[in-house]
Amino acid sequence: MIRALLVALLLTAPAFAADMSVFVRNQRSDGVALELFSRDSEKVWPGGDKVFLIRPQARKSVPISCEPGEHICWGAWVAGNDSVTAGVGPDNDQPCDTCCFICTDHSTETVDLAE
Template structure:
């Protein structure tokens, strides 16, 4: 019993996967980052972005912690003043741009003019 308790206490947070489904309906290419609201983590990270050409739909699978809140930030490539969601650097407030990591996929997120 003591050993089982020690193992349970040492176990890492439960991992889950979620897929963000994003469609770029804007006439210009857009860049996207996904931001954890519960820890210091960005997808894809390392200064990179997910890139969507105009008219492109992309499925973005992530590994995240079960129950973690993730918000998207998107902006016109080369124009960080025109954005959706929390925008570049997770700097803005948004409505309906955050999802809970529980597995599965989001509804299609349409980035329009």
């Protein structure tokens, strides 16, 4: 009985969140807005109708907390002009083969935004 209870507790224990960083290099002459989108849930970073703003030619490290193994894609656009996009775009609806990564604890993913 005790073993069954321990097994049940192990199976229902919440998964730990992974802490990782996304390092963004904005090589554009325009400032950009960036969001991160989970492919496995409805989670968006930074969330709450906010975006990460990266100045022209700036670099910024963005810390996130995610579930290990979670698929995350980035979408970026020129600040103030969401018709100029990169990655999956501001609405997470553009196809992209190179703008997603997997959440891994204590890791850093690099995003390069070129002209």
